[in-house]
Amino acid sequence: MSFIIKCIDCGHNAPYYPTSTTCPKCNSQWREAEYDYEAIGKTLLVKLAARPFNLWRYRELLPVRNPNINLSLGEGGTPLIRAVNLGMMLGCPNIYIKDERQGPTASFKDRQASVTIAALKEAGITEMVAASTGNVAISYSAYASRAGVKLWAFVTSLVPAMKMREIALYGSQVIKITGSYDQCKQVASEFAHQRHLYQDLGARTITSIEAMKTIAYEIAEQLTAIQGADEEVPWRTPDWYVQSISGGMGPIGVYKGFREMKQMGLVNRIPAFAPIQAEGCAPMVDSWKKGLEKAEPVTSPKTRIETLATGTPGRSYELLREYVNNTNGAFESVSDEDAFRAMHVLAKMEGISAEPAAAVAFAGLFKLIRAGIIKPSDTVVVNCTGHTMPAEPGILGDNWSRDVKLMTSQQTPQEGLLSALSQVAPERFPKIVIVEDTAEARRLIRRILQSQGSFTILEASNGREGLELIQRELPDLVILDLMMPEMDGFTVIESLRAKTETATIPVIVATAKELTTDEKSRLSGQIQSLMQKGDFLNDEFLEEVKALIK
Ligand SMILES: *Cc1c(COP(=O)(O)O)cnc(C)c1O
Ligand SMILES: [Zn+2]
Numbered sequence: 001m002s003f004i005i006k007c008i009d010c011g012h013n014a015p016y017y018p019t020s021t022t023c024p025k026c027n028s029q030w031r032e033a034e035y036d037y038e039a040i041g042k043t044l045l046v047k048l049a050a051r052p053f054n055l056w057r058y059r060e061l062l063p064v065r066n067p068n069i070n071l072s073l074g075e076g077g078t079p080l081i082r083a084v085n086l087g088m089m090l091g092c093p094n095i096y097i098k099d100e101r102q103g104p105t106a107s108f109k110d111r112q113a114s115v116t117i118a119a120l121k122e123a124g125i126t127e128m129v130a131a132s133t134g135n136v137a138i139s140y141s142a143y144a145s146r147a148g149v150k151l152w153a154f155v156t157s158l159v160p161a162m163k164m165r166e167i168a169l170y171g172s173q174v175i176k177i178t179g180s181y182d183q184c185k186q187v188a189s190e191f192a193h194q195r196h197l198y199q200d201l202g203a204r205t206i207t208s209i210e211a212m213k214t215i216a217y218e219i220a221e222q223l224t225a226i227q228g229a230d231e232e233v234p235w236r237t238p239d240w241y242v243q244s245i246s247g248g249m250g251p252i253g254v255y256k257g258f259r260e261m262k263q264m265g266l267v268n269r270i271p272a273f274a275p276i277q278a279e280g281c282a283p284m285v286d287s288w289k290k291g292l293e294k295a296e297p298v299t300s301p302k303t304r305i306e307t308l309a310t311g312t313p314g315r316s317y318e319l320l321r322e323y324v325n326n327t328n329g330a331f332e333s334v335s336d337e338d339a340f341r342a343m344h345v346l347a348k349m350e351g352i353s354a355e356p357a358a359a360v361a362f363a364g365l366f367k368l369i370r371a372g373i374i375k376p377s378d379t380v381v382v383n384c385t386g387h388t389m390p391a392e393p394g395i396l397g398d399n400w401s402r403d404v405k406l407m408t409s410q411q412t413p414q415e416g417l418l419s420a421l422s423q424v425a426p427e428r429f430p431k432i433v434i435v436e437d438t439a440e441a442r443r444l445i446r447r448i449l450q451s452q453g454s455f456t457i458l459e460a461s462n463g464r465e466g467l468e469l470i471q472r473e474l475p476d477l478v479i480l481d482l483m484m485p486e487m488d489g490f491t492v493i494e495s496l497r498a499k500t501e502t503a504t505i506p507v508i509v510a511t512a513k514e515l516t517t518d519e520k521s522r523l524s525g526q527i528q529s530l531m532q533k534g535d536f537l538n539d540e541f542l543e544e545v546k547a548l549i550k
Contacts, residue, residue, distance in 0.1 A: 002035070002036060003016065003033050003034060003035045003036075003063055004016075004033070004034050005031050005032070005033060005034070005206060006031060006032060006033075006034045007023035007025065007026060007028050007030070007031045008028070008030045008031060008032060009023065009026055009028040009030060010023060010025050010026040010028065012024065012025035012026065013034075014031075016033065016063055016119075016206065017123060018116075018119055018120055018123050018125055018198055018207070019123075019125065019198050021201060021204070029201065029204045030204060030315060031206065032206065032209060032256065033063045033206050033209075033210050035060065035061055035260075037260060037263050037264050038264075040060045040061065040264065041263075041264030041265060041266070044060065044264065044266070045234060045266075047060075048221075052077070053076075053077040053218075054072075054074060054075065054076045054077035055075045055076025055077065055111055055114065055115070055211070055214045056069075056072070056076070057076075057077075058214050058217050061210070061213075061217075061260065062115060062210055062211070062214075063115070063119055063206055063207055063210050064115060064118045064119050064122055064207075065122060066122065067118055068118060068121060068122070070146070071114070071117060071118055071121060071143065071146050071147050072114065073104035073105075073110070073114065073142065073143065073146070074104055075103055075104055075110045075111055075114040076103075076110075076111055076114075076214055076218065077218065078098060078099050078100050078101075078102045078103060078218070079099050079102065079222075080096050080097070080098055080099070080218070080219065080222040080223065080226070080381070081096065081097045081099050081350075081352075082094075082095070082096055082097075082226075083095040083096065083097050083349075083350050083382075084350075085349040085350055085444060085447065086345070086346070086349055086350060086362075088440065088441075088444050089345075089349065089444065089448075090365075090366065090369050091369075091376050092369050092374065092375075092376050092378065092380065093376075094227075094377075094378065094379040094380065095365070095380045095382065096223070096226075096238070096379070096380065096381045096382070097350070097352065097381075097382055097384045098215060098218070098219060098381055098382070098383045098384065099352070099384050100215075100358075100383055100384055100385050100386065101352070101353075101354065101358075101384055101385075101386060101387035103139075104139075104142060105135075105138045105139045105142050105166075106386060106387035107135040107138070107139065107355075107385055107386035107387065108212075108215070108250065108383065108385045108386065109135045109136045109138070109139040109140075109386075110139045110142075110143075111211040111212060111214060111215070112136065112139065112205075112207070112208040112211045112212065112249070113136070113139035113140045113142070113143045113144075114139075114143055114211065115207045115208070115210060115211035116140070116143075116200065116205065116207040116208060116211070117140065117143040117144060117146075117147045117149060118147075119207045120147070120149060120198060121147045121149070125149070125198050126148065126149055126150060127149065127150040127151075127152075127197050127198070128140070128144070128149060128150070128151055128152070128197060128198040128199065128200065129151075129152045129154070129188050129189075129191060129192040129197050129198070129199045129200070130151065130152070130153055130154070130188070130199070130200040131154040131155075131181070131184050131185040131187075131188035131189070131200070132153060132154065132155050132159075132167075133155070133156060133158075133159060133181055133246065133306050133307045133308075133309060134155065134159045134160070134163040134164075134167075134306070134307055135163075135307060135386055136200065137151070137153035137154075137155055137163075137167045137172070137174075138163060138166050138167050138170075140153070140172070140200070141153060141166070141167045141168075141169075141170035141171070141172040142170050144170070144171075144172060145170045145171050145172075150172075150173075151172035151173070152172070152173050152175060152188075152191065152192075152197070153167050153172050153173065153174050153175065154175045154177055154184050154185075154187060154188035154191070155167070155174060155175070155176060155177065155184065156176075156177055156178075156179065156180065156181050156184045156306065156309075157176050157177065157178045157179075158306040158309075159176075159306060164176070175187075175188075175191075180299075180300065180301060180309065180311060181246075181301070181306070181309040181310060181311070182297075182310065182311050182312050185202075202247045202249055202316075203247050203248055203249040203252050203315075203316045203319075204315075205249075208249055208253065209249065209252055209253040209256060210253070210256075211253065212249060212250050212252070212253020212254055212256075212257075213253040213254060213256045213257030213260065214257065215250070215253070215254050215257065215383065216241075216253075216254045216255075216256075216257025216258045216261065217257055217261065219238065219241075219254075219381050220235040220236060220237060220258075220261055220266065220267055221235060223235075223236040223237075223238055223379070223381070224236045227379065230267065230268055230269070231268070232268065233265060233266060233267050233268045234266055235261065235266045235267050236267070237258065237267045237268070237269045237270065237271050238271045238379045238380060238381045239271055239272060239374075239375075239378035239379050239380065240271055240272050240273075240274055240329070240374055240378055240379070240380040240381065241254055241271045241272070241273055241274065241381055241383070242274040242276065242361050242364060242365050242368075242380060242381070242382040242383065243274075243275060243276065243361050243382070243383040243385065244275075244276045244277070244278075244308060244357055244358060244359075244360035244361040244364070244383075244385060245275040245276065245277060245284070245308070245320075246277075246307060246308040246309065246310040246357075247310045247313060247316055248275060248284065248310075248313060248316040248317070248319075248320050249316070250383065250385070251273055251275050251320060251323065252316060252319055252320065252323075254273075254383075255270065255273065255323045258270040258271065270326075270327055271327060271329075271381070272324075272327045272328050272329035272330075273320070273323050273324050273327050273329035274324075274329050274330050274331070274332060274364060274365075274368060274374075275320055275324065275329075275331055275332075276331075276332050276333065276334060276360050276361050276363070276364030276365075277308060277331070277332075277333045277334075277360070278303040278305045278308045278333065278334065278335075278336060278339065278357075278360055279303070279333045279334060279335045279336070280301055280302035280303030280304075280335075280336065281298050281301035281302065281303045281308060281309050281310070281311055282298070282333035283295045283296060283297055283298045283310075283311060283312070283313055283317070284313050284316075284317045284320060284321075284331055285331040285332060285333040286298075286333070287317060287321075288317075288321055288324065288331040289331070293318065293321070294317070294318065295312070295313045295314065295317035295318075297311050297312040297313075298311035298312075299311060303336055304336050304356070305336060305339060305356045305357050305360060307355070307356070307357035307386070308357050308360060330368060330373050332364045332367055332368055333364075334360055334363035334364050334367060335363075336356070338363040338366075338367070339356050339359045339360045339362075339363045340356060340359065341363070342359045342360075342362040342363035342366060343355075343356060343359035343362070343388070344451075345362070346359060346362050346384075347388075348447075348451030348452075349447060349448075349451065352384060353387060353388040354384050354385075354386065354387065354388060355385075355386040355387060355388045356388075357385060357386060358383075358384050358385040358386045358387075361382050361383060361384070361385070362382060362384075365380065365382055429454045429455050429456045430455050430456070430476040430477065430549045431455070431456045431457075431458065431473060431474075431475040431476050431477075432449060432455050432456070432457050432458070432475055432476065432477045432478070432479060432545075432549075433457075433458045433459070433460065433466065433469055433470050433473065433475040433477075433478045433479070434446060434457060434458070434459045434460070434478075434479045435459075435460045435462075435463065435465075435466030435469075435470075435478065435479070435480045435481060435484070435489070435492065436459070436460075436461070436479070436480075436481040436484070436510070437461055437462055437481060437483075437484040437485060438481075439461070441481070441510075442459050442461070445479055445510065446459070448541070448542070449545065452542050452545075453545075453546070455549075458473060458475065462484050462485050462486040462487065463484045463485075463486050463487025463488055463489060463491060463492045464486040464487040465486070466478075466480070466484075466487075466492055467487065467492050467495055467496070470492075470496060470502060470505065471499070471501070471502060474501060474502070474505070475505060476505075476506075476548075476549050477505070477506050477507075477508065477545065477548050477549050478496075478505055478506070478507045478508070479507075479508050479510055480492060480493070480507055480508070480509050480510070480527075481509075481510060481511060482509060482511045482513055482519075483511070483512075483513055489509060489511070490519070490522055490523070493507060493509075493523070493526050493527060494526075497526055506528040506548040506549075507526070507527040507528055508527070508528060508529045508530075508531060508541075508544060508545070508548070509523065509527050509529070509530045509531065510531045510532075511530070511531075511532065512532070515530075528544070528548055529544045529548075531544075
């Protein structure tokens with residue numbers, strides 16, 4: 001594969017060698033790989049048709065001349081998953097999750113490590129240094145072991161012990177630095193310098209940016225398979241790319257991917273970029289919101305999400321700012337609390353367990369949709385950058401399991417089992433009736449309730465059925481739609497209030513309808529709460545349910 005390293009400051013071209021990290025002409029550290037896009041563009045589609053779906057299918061566009069398949073752990077080629085439930089909750093049906101948890105060490109750093117280690121191996125380099133908040137070092141450590149490369153992993157003392165142990169398990173030397181991530185990088189850099197070792201330079205590492213760009217290629221190919229191509233090009237671009245960031249290497253690479261595809265005529269546009277940071281360490285977001293051209297550093301990050309604790313983004317901010325502005329994107333920040341909440345929503349609604357750093361992107365997505373910046377008709381791809389490790393012990397709190405104790409001495413096993421199971425028997429749970437004519441909406445409300453507590457849930461698909469069910473079951477709570485066949489919600493409420501047995505059952509109305517003043521006065525005093533559909537992500541809904549039920 002032929003490629004050249006071009007300086008983004010002076011345009012000077014130089015050959016690639018991993019340890020030569022500055023432009024020979026102007027000394028800039030900001031350079032990128034450039035390929036013969038015209039030639040590659042002519043044959044790429046035909047070649048791709050015959051290759052497996054993994055990172056190395058784009059090998060003409062990667063800075064490794066002869067990819068060594070023996071080093072591979074199956075990196076790249078992660079699924080693009082439609083977030084159907086989130087889409088319904090948010091009123092934004094085309095949300096897709098690029099599931100980077102499915103990489104060999106469960107984060108998107110596997111792309112970076114696999115390409116970088118392949119390039120080092122090819123250049124005959126056998127020792128390297130990386131500073132990390134956990135995931136980069138885990139990933140490098142795994143690939144280094146296959147390649148016989150020695151890794152010195154500098155991590156901050158905030159990195160969960162589980163993650164440190166995983167780094168060590170693959171045989172790398174872990175060096176714990178008590179200090180900020182930025183300080184940890186400085187120490188690592190000094191160490192590498194003294195020993196003349198290859199060092200990972202974050203977003204300035206050619207191989208890392210090249211590796212990350214494969215996410216863009218995969219998204220374009222996968223979205224085309226789902227939605228069809230954009231007009232007059234072979235592939236499709238989403239409207240948004242959302243990712244949680246620390247140093248910003250991911251989106252810088254993904255942007256380069258889309259830029260290259262556009263240059264080769266494979267796509268006709270670049271998505272809007274939405275880099276999301278944790279509020280307690282959001283130098284890029286804060287600087288962008290203030291309209292600054294250079295980032296104001298954050299010297300003491302205040303977030304528990306240590307994976308995202310880069311306080312001094314430097315030049316990466318300037319690049320990302322340009323990309324965000326050019327694409328009409330937006331920077332956003334979210335609190336740790338929002339991120340943890342998003343993590344629960346994602347797990348409970350989509351079956352995806354993401355680490356807090358990845359959940360930051362989802363919390364950002366919720367915020368941008370609520371602010372109207374991401375529109376209901378937009379197609380959004382969110383990068384789910386990493387998997388929850390048991391490293392996050394505080395996540396569930398207490399009471400996350402129900403204990404069933406078997407066999408006390410006097411009981412026969414059978415009796416013991418039955419009486420034990422009565423401790424989890426659903427009859428003892430509060431009863432909720434959902435009256436709603438759309439099956440999808442019923443399923444969604446049921447799921448939201450089930451994810452937050454133990455309820456016995458009964459459903460009816462029209463007003464008449466609903467009224468009968470309520471009169472028969474006398475539930476603790478009713479969640480009621482207004483516009484339904486057979487009997488509308490207004491009539492159901494009036495019938496309930498007219499009879500003593502049902503007069504005091506609390507009712508939450510959930511409706512997509514804009515109510516007229518007349519309709520509002522018909523409901524007033526008759527119901528406990530009015531929810532707009534699409535509002536269910538709001539904590540209010542569950543608080544309301546919990547308050548009404550006790
Ligand atoms: C590294 C990492 C990030 C931040 O990525 P950058 O693009 O380098 O800023 C986000 N989430 C997870 C899980 C990570 O490991
Ligand atoms: Zn230069």
